[in-house]
Amino acid sequence: MNTRIAxxxxxxxxAFGTMGISAIQRAGAAPxxxxxxxxxxxxxxxxxxxxxxxxxxxxxxxxxxxxxxNLPTGIEMxxxxxxxxxxxxxxxxxxxxxxxxxxxxSTLSRDGYDKVMAIVEADQVLEERMGPKRPATSAIRFGRxxxxxxILGKPSPTDKWMIQFGGHHLxxxxxxxxxxxxxxxxxxxxxxxxxxxxxxxxxxxxDENDKAxxxxxxxxxxxxxxAILSSDVRNLVLGPxxxxxxxxxxxxxxxxxxxxxxxxxVELIREWVGILGDAAAAAxxxxxxxxxxxxxxxxxxxxxxxxxxxxxxxxxxxxIEYAPQGNAPxxxxxxHTIYRDLSNDYGDRSATR
Amino acid sequence: xxxxxxxxxxxxxxIPAPAGAxxxxxxxxxxxxxxxxxxxxxxxxxxxxxxxxxxxxxxxDRDHDAAISPAEAKAYGxxxxxxxxxxxxxxxxxxxxxxxxxxxxxxxREGMGTIQLEAAGAPGALAxxxxxxxxxxxxxxxxxxxxxxxxxxxxxxxxVLSQQRDSRQSSAHIEYELAPTxxxxxxxxxxxxxxxxxxTFRRRLGVKPRALAREAxxxx
Numbered sequence: 236m237n238t239r240i241a242x243x244x245x246x247x248x249x250a251f252g253t254m255g256i257s258a259i260q261r262a263g264a265a266p267x268x269x270x271x272x273x274x275x276x277x278x279x280x281x282x283x284x285x286x287x288x289x290x291x292x293x294x295x296x297x298x299x300x301x302x303x304x305n306l307p308t309g310i311e312m313x314x315x316x317x318x319x320x321x322x323x324x325x326x327x328x329x330x331x332x333x334x335x336x337x338x339x340x341s342t343l344s345r346d347g348y349d350k351v352m353a354i355v356e357a358d359q360v361l362e363e364r365m366g367p368k369r370p371a372t373s374a375i376r377f378g379r380x381x382x383x384x385x386i387l388g389k390p391s392p393t394d395k396w397m398i399q400f401g402g403h404h405l406x407x408x409x410x411x412x413x414x415x416x417x418x419x420x421x422x423x424x425x426x427x428x429x430x431x432x433x434x435x436x437x438x439x440x441x442d443e444n445d446k447a448x449x450x451x452x453x454x455x456x457x458x459x460x461x462a463i464l465s466s467d468v469r470n471l472v473l474g475p476x477x478x479x480x481x482x483x484x485x486x487x488x489x490x491x492x493x494x495x496x497x498x499x500x501v502e503l504i505r506e507w508v509g510i511l512g513d514a515a516a517a518a519x520x521x522x523x524x525x526x527x528x529x530x531x532x533x534x535x536x537x538x539x540x541x542x543x544x545x546x547x548x549x550x551x552x553x554x555i556e557y558a559p560q561g562n563a564p565x566x567x568x569x570x571h572t573i574y575r576d577l578s579n580d581y582g583d584r585s586a587t588r
Numbered sequence: 589x590x591x592x593x594x595x596x597x598x599x600x601x602x603i604p605a606p607a608g609a610x611x612x613x614x615x616x617x618x619x620x621x622x623x624x625x626x627x628x629x630x631x632x633x634x635x636x637x638x639x640x641x642x643x644x645x646x647x648x649d650r651d652h653d654a655a656i657s658p659a660e661a662k663a664y665g666x667x668x669x670x671x672x673x674x675x676x677x678x679x680x681x682x683x684x685x686x687x688x689x690x691x692x693x694x695x696x697r698e699g700m701g702t703i704q705l706e707a708a709g710a711p712g713a714l715a716x717x718x719x720x721x722x723x724x725x726x727x728x729x730x731x732x733x734x735x736x737x738x739x740x741x742x743x744x745x746x747x748v749l750s751q752q753r754d755s756r757q758s759s760a761h762i763e764y765e766l767a768p769t770x771x772x773x774x775x776x777x778x779x780x781x782x783x784x785x786x787x788t789f790r791r792r793l794g795v796k797p798r799a800l801a802r803e804a805x806x807x808x
Contacts, residue, residue, distance in 0.1 A: 306700055310691075310695050310698065310700045310701065311691055311695060313702060375700070465752070465753065465755065466753045466756065467756065469614075469734075469735060470616055470735060472620075472735060476704075479742070480739055481740040482620075482739060483738055483748035485751075
């Protein structure tokens with residue numbers, strides 16, 4: 236598939252996503268996000284035959300929920316699984332794919348949906364670049380068809396269940412528990428981190444990068460000295476496969492920030508939290524802002540935007556890392572990020588309240 | 589013991605890996621260090637880049653049969669640990685291999701396979717208060733980049749006071765605080781045990797726990 240065709244498909248997906256959200260919002264019969272997601276999940280499952288449904292709808296338990304990764308199809312995941320949960324887009328009909336993406340759209344914000352689809356499209360670009368060079372023996376596959384959707388557990392307006400959508404450089408894990416929709420843990424990434432489509436430059440994680448550079452450069456000398464770690468950080472510390480682990484906070488405390496710096500940090504965090512639907516994201520942002528005085532911001536790498544830098548945000552209910560990959564210090568074309576709530580990944584704390 | 593000792597394709601050893609998808613000429617080794625009251629845990633995730641993968645595969649697959657046996661995996665785990673040194677409060681602490689999982693040679697060759705290693709040390713029963721851990725990883729220094737981070741224990745017993753690393757993160761000096769045994773968590777446990785013991789004693793005397801509770805509350 237060439238880029239032009241991919242672009243047309245991408246545009247169609249975006250248009251569909253927008254229409255899907257609007258249609259659901261207009262319907263008004265399901266006022267909260269969980270009810271909308273339940274309806275969309277049941278609609279998606281209804282399009283599948285029995286065999287597909289069994290694959291797309293595994294049980295929710297401590298093992299199944301951890302099956303996600305940054306890695307592409309064909310590589311064993313960090314948790315040891317050979318394949319993602321669910322059914323991949325390459326294996327469904329156009330009508331089933333439409334229902335699958337409508338389910339995803341029902342839980343995400345418009346910006347979040349666009350970001351997710353831009354990551355998917357980046358992987359399609361990577362497939363077009365890498366596919367022809369790939370050894371015949373390689374099991375690795377990139378590209379849009381290698382993204383999987385799964386529903387873990389029974390869609391319910393009251394009981395806990397999950398939606399997972401992921402592939403190479405993407406693991407959206409949404410836990411639904413009553414009216415709560417929770418996004419942690421979720422992985423985003425991009426390779427290439429910048430590509431052109433229909434004459435437009437697409438940077439799936441460009442806002443994360445630009446807002447972080449603006450924040451580090453807004454700090455005064457003393458704050459920056461505290462923020463900058465004394466060593467290189469070449470990857471995520473709590474990336475895929477590290478569920479349940481906690482590290483010590485490092486960097487500059489946000490309690491030392493001016494109002495403008497705090498505002499910049501909040502907007503940076505929103506790049507991850509805001510992937511989720513607006514109401515759920517707003518509730519989470521309030522939670523995070525309540526813990527802002529105990530939040531730290533750490534940095535490693537260059538200070539000039541356009542060059543490579545790692546950063547980490549660590550608060551009582553938020554943990555974010557952004558890590559350029561690869562061996563060149565200035566490498567910025569391959570990014571991994573992670574978003575966690577180390578006190579409530581998968582809604583475990585919420586479930587015990 | 590090995591995660592994947594899959595049937596490997598001998599021909600694949602001679603096929604060049606694709607460049608550009610993931611790590612290239614570096615061997616990323618990410619270590620996590622956890623100090624508990626009576627043990628030290630070390631986890632290391634090792635991801636060889638495509639350029640260094642052939643040398644790493646050759647070091648693991650010692651019989652060159654294009655498959656990784658449990659014995660080969662264990663031997664490589666011990667080789668890694670031979671390059672790792674730790675000391676608790678200045679005393680060298682030996683590490684024993686607890687687990688090693690090695691992906692298939694094909695996955696390693698693609699630059700996307702991560703070797704997962706866990707090791708434990710027994711520094712002896714540590715008293716509450718400050719303790720220092722020195723960690724150093726010298727495994728394949730010529731081609732490696734490193735990460736090292738102190739983990740926090742889930743029970744809140746361990747607090748990390750500071751962690752100082754060298755610029756490559758191949759070594760770290762980590763200061764921990766271990767909570768006193770009389771911490772709230774410990775007192776809760778002691779109180780629970782005491783209650784059970786007392787209830788058992790009273791039961792032998794024909795007094796049931798519920799009655800015991802009523803007595804304590806002054807209700808008869």
